[in-house]
Amino acid sequence: xxxxxxxxxxxxxxxxxxxxxxxxxxxxxxxxxxxxxxxxxxxxxxxxxxxxxxxxxxxxxxxxxxxxxxxxxxxxxxxxxxxxxxxxxxxxxxxxxxxxxxxxxxxxxxxxxxxxxxxxxxxxxxxxxxxxxxxxxxxxxxxxxxxxxxxxxxxxxxxxxxxxxxxxxxxxxxxxxxxxxxxxxxxxxxxxxxxxxxxxxxxxxxxxxxxxxxxxxxxxxxxxxxxxxxxxxxxxxxxxxxxxxxxxxxxxxxxxxxxxxxxxxxxxxxxxxxxxxxxxxxxxxxxxxxxxxxxxxxxxxxxxxxxxxxxxxxxxxxxxxxxxxxxxxxxxxxxxxxxxxxxxxxxxxxxxxxxxxxxxxxxxxxxxxxxxxxxxxxxxxxxxxxxxxxxxxxxxxxxxxxxxxxxxxxxxxxxxxxxxxxxxxxxxxxxxxxxxxxxxxxxxxxxxxxxxxx
Amino acid sequence: xxxxxxxxxxxxxxxxxxxxxxxxxxxxxxxxxxxxxxxxxxxxxxxxxxxxxxxxxxxxxxxxxxxxxxxxxxxxxxxxxxxxxxxxxxxxxxxxxxxxxxxxxxxxxxxxxxxxxxxxxxxxxxxxxxxxxxxxxxxxxxxxxxxxxxxxxxxxxxxxxxxxxxxxxxxxxxxxxxxxxxxxxxxxxxxxxxxxxxxxxxxxxxxxxxxxxxxxxxxxxxxxxxxxxxxxxxxxxxxxxxxxxxxxxxxxxxxxxxxxxxxxxxxxxxxxxxxxxxxxxxxxxxxxxxxxxxxxxxxxxxxxxxxxxxxxxxxxxxxxxxxxxxxxxxxxxxxxxxxxxxxxxxxxxxxxxxxxxxxxxxxxxxxxxxxxxxxxxxxxxxxxxxxxxxxxxxxxxxxxxxxxxxxxxxxxxxxxxxxxxxxxxxxxxxxxxxxxxxxxxxxxxxxxxxxxxx
Numbered sequence: 064x065x066x067x068x069x070x071x072x073x074x075x076x077x078x079x080x081x082x083x084x085x086x087x088x089x090x091x092x093x094x095x096x097x098x099x100x101x102x103x104x105x106x107x108x109x110x111x112x113x114x115x116x117x118x119x120x121x122x123x124x125x126x127x128x129x130x131x132x133x134x135x136x137x138x139x140x141x142x143x144x145x146x147x148x149x150x151x152x153x154x155x156x157x158x159x160x161x162x163x164x165x166x167x168x169x170x171x172x173x174x175x176x177x178x179x180x181x182x183x184x185x186x187x188x189x190x191x192x193x194x195x196x197x198x199x200x201x202x203x204x205x206x207x208x209x210x211x212x213x214x215x216x217x218x219x220x221x222x223x224x225x226x227x228x229x230x231x232x233x234x235x236x237x238x239x240x241x242x243x244x245x246x247x248x249x250x251x252x253x254x255x256x257x258x259x260x261x262x263x264x265x266x267x268x269x270x271x272x273x274x275x276x277x278x279x280x281x282x283x284x285x286x287x288x289x290x291x292x293x294x295x296x297x298x299x300x301x302x303x304x305x306x307x308x309x310x311x312x313x314x315x316x317x318x319x320x321x322x323x324x325x326x327x328x329x330x331x332x333x334x335x336x337x338x339x340x341x342x343x344x345x346x347x348x349x350x351x352x353x354x355x356x357x358x359x360x361x362x363x364x365x366x367x368x369x370x371x372x373x374x375x376x377x378x379x380x381x382x383x384x385x386x387x388x389x390x391x392x393x394x395x396x397x398x399x400x401x402x403x404x405x406x407x408x409x410x411x412x413x414x415x416x417x418x419x420x421x422x423x424x425x426x427x428x429x430x431x432x433x434x435x436x437x438x439x440x441x442x443x444x445x446x447x448x449x450x451x452x453x454x455x456x457x458x459x460x461x462x463x464x465x466x467x468x469x470x471x472x473x474x475x476x477x478x479x480x481x482x483x484x485x486x487x488x489x490x491x492x493x494x495x496x497x498x499x500x501x502x503x504x505x506x507x508x509x510x511x512x513x514x515x516x517x
Numbered sequence: 518x519x520x521x522x523x524x525x526x527x528x529x530x531x532x533x534x535x536x537x538x539x540x541x542x543x544x545x546x547x548x549x550x551x552x553x554x555x556x557x558x559x560x561x562x563x564x565x566x567x568x569x570x571x572x573x574x575x576x577x578x579x580x581x582x583x584x585x586x587x588x589x590x591x592x593x594x595x596x597x598x599x600x601x602x603x604x605x606x607x608x609x610x611x612x613x614x615x616x617x618x619x620x621x622x623x624x625x626x627x628x629x630x631x632x633x634x635x636x637x638x639x640x641x642x643x644x645x646x647x648x649x650x651x652x653x654x655x656x657x658x659x660x661x662x663x664x665x666x667x668x669x670x671x672x673x674x675x676x677x678x679x680x681x682x683x684x685x686x687x688x689x690x691x692x693x694x695x696x697x698x699x700x701x702x703x704x705x706x707x708x709x710x711x712x713x714x715x716x717x718x719x720x721x722x723x724x725x726x727x728x729x730x731x732x733x734x735x736x737x738x739x740x741x742x743x744x745x746x747x748x749x750x751x752x753x754x755x756x757x758x759x760x761x762x763x764x765x766x767x768x769x770x771x772x773x774x775x776x777x778x779x780x781x782x783x784x785x786x787x788x789x790x791x792x793x794x795x796x797x798x799x800x801x802x803x804x805x806x807x808x809x810x811x812x813x814x815x816x817x818x819x820x821x822x823x824x825x826x827x828x829x830x831x832x833x834x835x836x837x838x839x840x841x842x843x844x845x846x847x848x849x850x851x852x853x854x855x856x857x858x859x860x861x862x863x864x865x866x867x868x869x870x871x872x873x874x875x876x877x878x879x880x881x882x883x884x885x886x887x888x889x890x891x892x893x894x895x896x897x898x899x900x901x902x903x904x905x906x907x908x909x910x911x912x913x914x915x916x917x918x919x920x921x922x923x924x925x926x927x928x929x930x931x932x933x934x935x936x937x938x939x940x941x942x943x944x945x946x947x948x949x950x951x952x953x954x955x956x957x958x959x960x961x962x963x964x965x966x967x968x969x970x971x
Contacts, residue, residue, distance in 0.1 A: 071536050074562075076612050078529050081569075083608045085522055085592035089953055090927020105570045108528075112566065115535075116559045127616060128609040128852040131639050134616045136625060138539035150620020150844075154537045155582040157618055158530045162581060162588045164614050164849065166604020166793035166800055171590060185585050207661035207801050210838040218697065231823070235830035239838045242821040243672065250825035339620035339844055345799070346620055346844030347661050367696040369685070371704035376689035384664040384693045390604075390793055390800030391845060395618065398582040473544020499543055 066122075068138045070115035073124050077108040136475060141496050144476030145442055146289075148490035149321050149341040152395060156343055159398035160391050168390045176378045179386035179393070180204060190397050197404060198319055198334045200326040200352035204362060204380070205338070205388045205396065209316045212335035212351035213240035213283065215382035216312050219361045221246035225280035226271045228309070230259045230295065232288035237314065241283075249279065256435060257291055259284060261299025268307050281310050286324075287317040290486075291434040292442035301330025310357070316340050317442065319350065320403050321490060322410035332357050338392065343399035348392040416497045417441040417489045423501035428514040429453065433484060441490040452482040454511045465507070472503040520576075522592045524569035527578050531562045590929060595950050598930030599896055600743075602944035603775050603795040606849060610797055613852035614845050622844045630832045633840035633847070634658060644851050651858060652773055652788045654780040654806035658816060658834070659792070659842045659850065663770045666789035666805035667694035667737065669836035670766050673815045675700035679734035680725045682763070684713045684749065686742035691768065695737075703733060710889060711745055713738060715753030722761050735764050740778075741771040744940075745888040746896035755784025764811070770794050771896065773804065774857050775944060776864035786811050792846065797853035802846040870951045871895040871943050877955035882968040883907065887938060895944040906936040908965045919961070926957040 081104050088097050114120030126132060136142055137151055152160070163169070163185075172184040180191045195203035206212045213236060221227060223245035229237050231250040241248050251259050251267045264282070271279050282304050286297045297313065304311035312333040318324050319336025320343070326334040338348025353361055362380045369375075379385040388396070417438045424430050429449025434440070451465050458464040462480040469477055478485045489497060508515050535558050542551050568574030580586060590596055591605055606614070617623070617639075626638040634645045649657035660666045667690060675681055677699035683691050685704040695702050705713050705721045718736070725733050736758050740751045751767060758765035766787040772778050773790025774797070780788040792802025807815055816834045823829075833839040842850070871892045878884050883903025888894070905919050912918040916934040923931055932939045943951060962969050 068539055071532060071539065072616065075529060075532050075536075075615050078525060078532065079608050079611045079615070082525050082529075082592060082611075085525065086605075087947065089949060090594055091953075102570065105566065108566060109563075112559065112562060116556065127612045128855055131613055131616075131848065131852055134619075134622055134625070137619060138536060140544055144621075144624070147619065147621045147624065151540075152618050152620070154533050157533045157536075157615070158581045159585055160614055160618050160845065161529050161533070161611070162526065162585075164606050164611055164799055165588075165591060165601065166606070166798060167598075167601045168588055169800075170598070170601065171588070207665070207841075208838075208843075211661070214838060231826050233823075235819075235833055236839055238821045238823070238828075238830060239819055239833060239835055242819055242835050243838065248821060248823060250823050252825055344620060345618055346623075346846060347801070347842055365689075365693055365696055367692045367702060369687075369692070369702060369704045371706055372685050374692075376692060379689055379693060381693055381696050384662075384668060384697065385690055388801055389662075391614065391618075391849075392800060394585065395845075398585055401582055493541065495543060499545075 065139065066120065067115055067118045068135050069122050069124075069133070070111055070120065071138070072133050072135070073122075074108060074111045074115055076124055077104065077111055080104055081108065140470070140473050140475040141492060141500055142476040143474065143487040143489065143500070145486040145488045146340055147476065148441065148488040149343065150339040150346070151343060151491060152345070153343045153399045153402045155402065156345070156395040156399040159394040160345060163394035164391045166390055169393060170389060178378050179389060185394065185397065187393065187397070190400065193400065194350055195352050198315070198324045198326045198336065198350070198352045199328065200331070200334050201355040202358040202362065203350055203352035204383055205393055206349045206351050206383070207387060207392070208339070208347035209314070209335045209337040209349040210236035210240060211347070212333075212349055213237055213312070213314075214243060215351055215361055216333050216335075217241055217244035217246060217281065218382055219363075220310055221280045226275055226277070228264065228267060228271070228279045228282040228284070230284055230288065232257070232259070232285065232290050232293075233283070234285065234289050234314070234316065237283050246280065251284075257293050258435070259295040259300065261296050261303050264300050265303045265306070268303070268309065278307060279309055281312060283312040283314055285314040285317065287440050287442070289317065291444050292317060292440035293435045294439045297329055304332075305330055317440065321407060321413070321441075323407050326352060333361070338396050342396055342403050345392045345395040348388055348396050413441050413490060414439060416492060416494065417443065420489050420497055420501050421445075424504055426516040427504060427508040428516070442486060442488040444484060444486045446484045448483045450508065450513050453513065455482040468507045468510070469503065472506070474500060474503055519593065520574065521569055521572045522589050523576050523578075523587070524565055524572075524574065525592070526587050526589070527576075528562060528565045528569055530578055531558065531565055534558055535562065594924070594927050594929040595946060595954055596930040597928065597941040597943065597954070599940040599942045600794055601930065602895065602942040603797065604793040604800070605797060605945060606799070607797045607853045607856045609856065610799070610849040610853040613848040614799060617848035618845045620844055623847055624843060632832050633843060639848065639851065641847065641851070644854065647854065648804055649806050652769070652778045652780045652790065652804070652806045653782065654785070654788050655809040656812040656816065657804055657806035658837055659847055660803045660805050660837070661841060661846070662793070662801035663768070663789045663791040663803040664690035664694060665801070666787070666803055667691055667766070667768075668697060669805055669815055670787050670789075671695055671698035671700060671735065672836050673817075674764055675734045680729055680731070682718065682721060682725070682733045682736040682738070684738055684742065686711070686713070686739065686744050686747075687737070688739065688743050688768070688770065691737050700734065705738075711747050712889070713749040713754065715750050715757050718754050719757045719760070722757070722763065732761060733763055735766060737766040737768055739768040739771065741894050741896070743771065745898050746771060746894035747889045748893045751783055758786075759784055771894065775861060775867070775895075777861050780806060787815070792850050796850055796857050799846045799849040802842055802850050867895050867944060868893060870946060870948065871897065874943050874951055874955050875899075878958055880970040881958060881962040882970070896940060896942045898938060898940045900938045902937045904962065904967050907967065909936040922961045922964070923957065926960070928954060928957055
């Protein structure tokens, strides 16, 4: 298996070398020398393909650019890393990336008014419309990561000293986006089940108003948080936002691209999603969608005039800093998009798989789930202090014994050495892999004589 | 030629389909069905490779993800598009991208303190050190485009109403970065040769101080501007910055990655470069480098504390919003970097090629160069109003006749339909291509009976 994977990369790389021949030759075609080099390289490619089929040969390529290892994690292993699962590229995204990797590849047919989201070849303009519809908002822009979406909103709405409501499980990028704008985060407490409720949000708003004499400038709440991936009462919170008339940013880093999101139904003024986290796209990428009303503000165009030249760059958007994802990042989003739209409709199956695995884990004596249960998400925080950690305490490899056992079964992505509380994500694993994964955990438990219920 | 290029892409795509088999199968290997599918796909690949070698067959792949055309611009044509030339990926970058395209691909071995520039596998930490050295500064961070580097600096240094010195040829992203921070651009006038001088800069500073009672908060000057790619007196301007003690941002979007840049010698406090414009990297990418003194400010870490949880995310940098380029963008920069470093040492050859082409263009009667001449850069603004435009005036295709003539000779990247003033870039074209390009322009002139001097 390993050699076949190695040879797949080598064949891809050999083709990139062949491609480079076209790039360095004249448009009129190869000269004799180039033609000879071409046939030599094709012969090499054939040898690699023969090895690829047979699984024979030895590695020819060790490093990229002399220093970078091949990354074969997704080919060789089942990867349960908490943040990587839904950012894995689709096959179409990988093709798009091969084709559109070059720097400003999106700009071949850029015409007036010279803005990324207006380009129609490739269909970037249409993609922007589709993106807005996808989360049921009026307008959307692609951004270099969800965090840059937060930044655009805080940069627009938050003045120095303003309060911003976030959850007690808010992601650090929300803290930074608020800090960057000069604001102050005010956290909504969790209930006993680690859930942010509408009531708690309303109370926090009241408290902020009481203490500062001013309503918060913005609310940013994660539908599912990054710690437990618990589902928070986002619709109820949306209603609270309406009641107090506070702009509401829906953080969909863990939803947009994997499950349906309806921004208007939620009552969101802004919907932010992450391309590399949940939309099978190259980093950094993401989406910021909003209503027509807010678009005028958050997507405001430049008003700056050169004092000497009177130059103006009228259509460029200040918070976007003009164009955002001018190449492979955007094309990977676009190429994955049909598959991403389709997969959000199969979210129930993903949740079912997640619960299947967690149920099996819970059969291993002493294991606990720290996230809400039954699971409503594929990301889960588990506590194996009472199970796998009991072995780590006396094992010479400590917690790493567990990583060793997993990787010997072709599983990676756990936090190496951690056997107490840790996170995993089953997103995108097919049923067969889920079963394999659960079996592997049970096998390891049995090997170390941790009881496993039938 | 075209069919061979088509088949190169088809072979790459077929390999991505094969790769997907590994991704969906169990780590234990293929089952019988998968093994059969694998052999079928290998057989298909062999057919494609046979067609690739012979240049036979018909296209099998029309669109990526059903809607996206193959982009074969760099394989089929000589591309003289002004901003694309130096962002074209190296072959190693394309390999890295194949390997590291997946979302958070950089994060496999992310350990405490959990920040992108601290990761040592792949060698991201070392790359950051190399990047800083490359432009002779103390510290560097990768950013999602040069514009995000400007933004980090204006966000740190510019308060509402502050003046920022820019050039009368400043790029629009500098305007936006200043506007975003609430500042006001103050343009330095050009001299009669469209050059920004140290004297003019000093005078503008004096004028701003006189008018506002305050020194500008920042100076941002392009070494070579985006309009003419004229070289401005960046070292003299650096001295002026020292004299007035104004922080100085060197905009190297058109230098870092193609010619040597020595930030300290220039007297820069900040050096900004663009990955997708000049470092053979995927967009959006770039670099922000600075001195140790300024690093403490522009790379300041978060001070925000959760009011309820007392959470702090100590090492995360506010202006970077934490991690920046967590995947393929960064890996493309890293993989191109050895070639990029090497090519900056061959800048003189590039300039020689640029002048060779411009000299040949000037032999075509009525042609002018609007940029400084002899050229010191590969990007040039030309004026063909007196040559190629004389034909356009009566041609039924108007200016598009010129595009037609170029593309029939395998040349693209001119602004379609433009025959008066327009920009082109010869960066990266080898001598043979440069000669071919110059010949093509002469041929077109001769075809339309525009005199060409010997």
